[in-house]
Amino acid sequence: MSEHTQRIVLASGNAGKLKEFQSLLTDCGLEVVPQSEFNVSDAEETGLSFVENAILKARHACRATGLPAIADDSGLEVDALMGKPGIYSSRFAGVEGAERDSANNAKLINSLQGLTQKDRSARFQCVLVYMRHAEDPTPIICQGSWEGQIQHQISGEGGFGYDPLFYVPERDCSAAELSKADKNSLSHRGKAMQLLLQTLTAAGE
Ligand SMILES: O=P(O)(O)OP(=O)(O)OP(=O)(O)OC[C@H]1O[C@@H](n2cnc3c(O)ncnc32)[C@H](O)[C@@H]1O
Numbered sequence: 001m002s003e004h005t006q007r008i009v010l011a012s013g014n015a016g017k018l019k020e021f022q023s024l025l026t027d028c029g030l031e032v033v034p035q036s037e038f039n040v041s042d043a044e045e046t047g048l049s050f051v052e053n054a055i056l057k058a059r060h061a062c063r064a065t066g067l068p069a070i071a072d073d074s075g076l077e078v079d080a081l082m083g084k085p086g087i088y089s090s091r092f093a094g095v096e097g098a099e100r101d102s103a104n105n106a107k108l109i110n111s112l113q114g115l116t117q118k119d120r121s122a123r124f125q126c127v128l129v130y131m132r133h134a135e136d137p138t139p140i141i142c143q144g145s146w147e148g149q150i151q152h153q154i155s156g157e158g159g160f161g162y163d164p165l166f167y168v169p170e171r172d173c174s175a176a177e178l179s180k181a182d183k184n185s186l187s188h189r190g191k192a193m194q195l196l197l198q199t200l201t202a203a204g205e
Pocket residue numbers: 011012013014017042045072073074075076089090104124159160161162163175187189
């Protein structure tokens with residue numbers, strides 16, 4: 001990483017992700033500013049993969065600000081649902097705004113009714129894209145995943161999204177019951193961010 005602090009836009013409108021990024025990026029020498037501070041709107045997620053959507057988000061933020069951007073596209077793959085909701089995780093129940101996460105969780109609980117623990121395997125996926133400018137032909141792409149199971153009921157107050165339903169075998173609790181630091185050390189996002197920081201450091205960027 002170069003000696004001066006590089007301002008980078010964080011191309012996400014998700015407050016839960018932003019909090020996690022803040023702690024993942026402290027002391028890394030980067031000044032990461034949420035896209036809301038530049039009044040950047042949410043990008044249209046028209047891709048068919050996490051990679052495509054993360055690129056669309058990053059490019060949209062680069063274009064609007066003229067700065068490098070980091071974007072995250074992530075989601076939950078449930079084996080019993082053949083990998084759904086996947087890239088459509090935030091749109092699973094079709095509800096926007098403050099009720100979105102609870103509506104998605106309620107729909108997931110209903111979708112898996114009658115299934116025992118052995119049929120509830122699932123994983124979070126996260127793709128991070130670092131784009132230097134809107135026409136960057138070689139964006140850095142890093143991925144992380146996190147294996148777990150879908151609980152029958154929600155538990156815990158932390159995290160966001162599907163965390164209250166995501167059982168973490170290593171800790172015998174839900175992702176919403178982990179401390180922030182513990183979630184970051186285990187999670188799909190934490191793993192992808194570690195890879196991204198290593199790659200940026202190795203490239204001297
Ligand atoms: O696109 P941006 O603006 O970043 O915000 P978003 O919430 O729409 O984010 P995504 O399009 O990447 O959708 C990912 C969804 O997957 C879920 N998700 C991703 N990471 C998660 C995590 O760490 N814990 C719980 N749920 C998560 C959550 O419901 C998100 O809304």
